[in-house]
Amino acid sequence: MWTEQELLMILQGLWETIIIVFVSTFFGYILGLPLGVLLAVSDSDGIKPHPLLYKVLDVITNILRSVPFIILLVVLIPFTRAIVGKSYGTAATIVPLVIAAAPFIGRMVESSIKEVDHGVIEAAQSMGASTFKIIWNVLLAEARTSLLVGVTIAFGTILGYSAMAGAVGGGGLGSIAIRYGYNRWQPHILWPSVIILVLLVQFFQILGMKISKDLDRRRT
Amino acid sequence: MGEPIIKLENVSKTFSSLNGEVEAVRNIDLTIEKGDIFGIIGLSGAGKSTLVRCLNLLERPTEGKVYVDGKDMMSLSNRELAIERRDIGMIFQHFNLLMQRNVLDNVAFPLEIAGEKRAAARKKAEKYLHTVGLSEKADAYPAQLSGGQKQRVAIARVLASDPKILLCDEATSALDPQTTKSILELIKDINRDLGITVVIITHEMSVVQEICNKVAVLDHGSKVEEGTVEELFRSPKTEEAKKLVFSETAHIRRMHSDRQIRVIFDGKSAFEPILGNITLELKTPVNILYANTQTINGNAQGEMILQLPPNKEIADKMVEYFKEKNLGAEEVNYVD
Numbered sequence: 001m002w003t004e005q006e007l008l009m010i011l012q013g014l015w016e017t018i019i020i021v022f023v024s025t026f027f028g029y030i031l032g033l034p035l036g037v038l039l040a041v042s043d044s045d046g047i048k049p050h051p052l053l054y055k056v057l058d059v060i061t062n063i064l065r066s067v068p069f070i071i072l073l074v075v076l077i078p079f080t081r082a083i084v085g086k087s088y089g090t091a092a093t094i095v096p097l098v099i100a101a102a103p104f105i106g107r108m109v110e111s112s113i114k115e116v117d118h119g120v121i122e123a124a125q126s127m128g129a130s131t132f133k134i135i136w137n138v139l140l141a142e143a144r145t146s147l148l149v150g151v152t153i154a155f156g157t158i159l160g161y162s163a164m165a166g167a168v169g170g171g172g173l174g175s176i177a178i179r180y181g182y183n184r185w186q187p188h189i190l191w192p193s194v195i196i197l198v199l200l201v202q203f204f205q206i207l208g209m210k211i212s213k214d215l216d217r218r219r220t
Numbered sequence: 221m222g223e224p225i226i227k228l229e230n231v232s233k234t235f236s237s238l239n240g241e242v243e244a245v246r247n248i249d250l251t252i253e254k255g256d257i258f259g260i261i262g263l264s265g266a267g268k269s270t271l272v273r274c275l276n277l278l279e280r281p282t283e284g285k286v287y288v289d290g291k292d293m294m295s296l297s298n299r300e301l302a303i304e305r306r307d308i309g310m311i312f313q314h315f316n317l318l319m320q321r322n323v324l325d326n327v328a329f330p331l332e333i334a335g336e337k338r339a340a341a342r343k344k345a346e347k348y349l350h351t352v353g354l355s356e357k358a359d360a361y362p363a364q365l366s367g368g369q370k371q372r373v374a375i376a377r378v379l380a381s382d383p384k385i386l387l388c389d390e391a392t393s394a395l396d397p398q399t400t401k402s403i404l405e406l407i408k409d410i411n412r413d414l415g416i417t418v419v420i421i422t423h424e425m426s427v428v429q430e431i432c433n434k435v436a437v438l439d440h441g442s443k444v445e446e447g448t449v450e451e452l453f454r455s456p457k458t459e460e461a462k463k464l465v466f467s468e469t470a471h472i473r474r475m476h477s478d479r480q481i482r483v484i485f486d487g488k489s490a491f492e493p494i495l496g497n498i499t500l501e502l503k504t505p506v507n508i509l510y511a512n513t514q515t516i517n518g519n520a521q522g523e524m525i526l527q528l529p530p531n532k533e534i535a536d537k538m539v540e541y542f543k544e545k546n547l548g549a550e551e552v553n554y555v556d
Contacts, residue, residue, distance in 0.1 A: 142318060
């Protein structure tokens with residue numbers, strides 16, 4: 001049914017996809033987590049309100065979020081080339097994915113942090129906790145289950161975006177599905193690629209929710 | 221006169237919002253002495269919670285001065301304020317425990333904030349958990365505890381910072397009467413054994429009677445009355461204070477439309493058979509609608525609500541008689 005070459009290609013694609021998604025999610029959080037914390041903290045009901053900072057971050061986040069990913073991919077080509085040396089392949093896919101994911105992750109982090117009970121923050125303030133201590137030990141620690149759900153969502157979304165990157169010569173299963181499955185209409189390549197992608201999302205969704213639930217101490 | 225530990229001078233707090241300005245606290249002067257259990261009572265919306273937050277600057281007053289232990293709180297830098305706050309513990313109506321930390325780590329939290337290593341902090345936390353009688357719950361999470369247990373953990377957490385002052389913001393309002401009593405007992409013990417000054421915010425007169433020695437009544441952001449709890453219980457002067465003091469017997473007075481009088485007995489008046497005498501003297505019986513004895517600040521106080529006879533002349537005479545006997549008598553006809 002499949003030639004050895006095709007199987008190898010699909011396996012290679014799977015491996016690339018996993019790399020792309022993991023690395024992109026990781027760097028997405030390197031940028032998005034501080035962004036989300038700053039958004040939550042500097043908002044008018046945050047622990048250190050700073051209207052100007054909030055407005056600036058808010059606008060930048062919204063602009064980046066509203067640019068369609070496929071456009072971002074193209075627009076970022078010179079930037080990608082400057083960073084990884086070329087504009088196609090696995091590494092080159094990661095750059096636009098991180099740029100697209102960071103503001104989205106930032107918003108999710110912001111919303112997770114804002115779910116933390118204000119009373120607990122107040123209690124920490126009444127104990128003389130510094131802003132850093134409150135961010136680390138109260139906001140992030142108390143929001144951890146919600147943050148983990150966010151990671152799971154980010155993971156699935158980035159996986160979806162990574163397939164789009166295939167359209168402009170990125171790596172991974174999505175790229176294979178588009179190039180072989182769609183462009184050359186080879187269903188026996190298209191469907192396995194898609195099914196593996198679906199299974200991948202399912203697997204990490206279930207894993208993420210389970211970890212998040214196991215870590216939640218609010219249930220008796 | 222004890223030594224003042226908290227002093228407010230002309231403190232006001234105004235919140236500005238889109239709908240205009242709200243003056244939550246207005247021109248409050250208040251002195252709380254070392255070792256006091258000071259009650260601040262008022263109906264909801266009276267500004268109590270804002271006022272208590274002005275003591276540790278969780279709310280920064282828009283006007284006035286706040287002195288704690290002689291320090292001008294408003295002049296402190298953020299870092300100095302953080303250190304000062306470690307001397308001012310606070311417990312809350314909804315406990316505000318860290319839900320993702322177990323009980324022991326919750327108690328250790330303020331020690332970690334103060335820079336102690338986690339292991340050392342835990343060791344000390346065990347001691348405070350023992351003080352509040354919850355040693356066996358060290359590994360439990362707050363979600364597994366009852367309300368009373370949660371408040372005990374919150375108290376242990378406060379004790380861990382070795383504070384001079386404990387602020388209680390409606391700390392028993394979410395608890396049932398039995399649990400309320402046990403938490404108040406614990407607070408009383410802390411006050412007596414550790415010499416911690418306590419400030420209690422509440423809307424319940426029973427809490428003030430149970431535990432406080434002094435009380436201030438707050439209404440619409442202003443202090444309308446202040447004194448010892450006995451004074452307030454015996455003869456509340458302002459309408460707002462009367463509302464609070466008489467609220468516990470409102471249901472009894474609501475049932476009867478005739479004139480009623482509230483009489484307070486204490487140790488001094490308990491020797492004379494006043495009710496007997498008045499009945500004999502005026503040849504008219506009085507009807508006791510309500511009678512209760514409570515211990516206020518260590519002294520037994522009797523409270524009675526009497527139904528006055530329909531004859532206006534005799535009723536007036538009775539009122540006069542009770543007033544003469546200095547029984548804190550006051551007509552308390554129910555007006556809704």
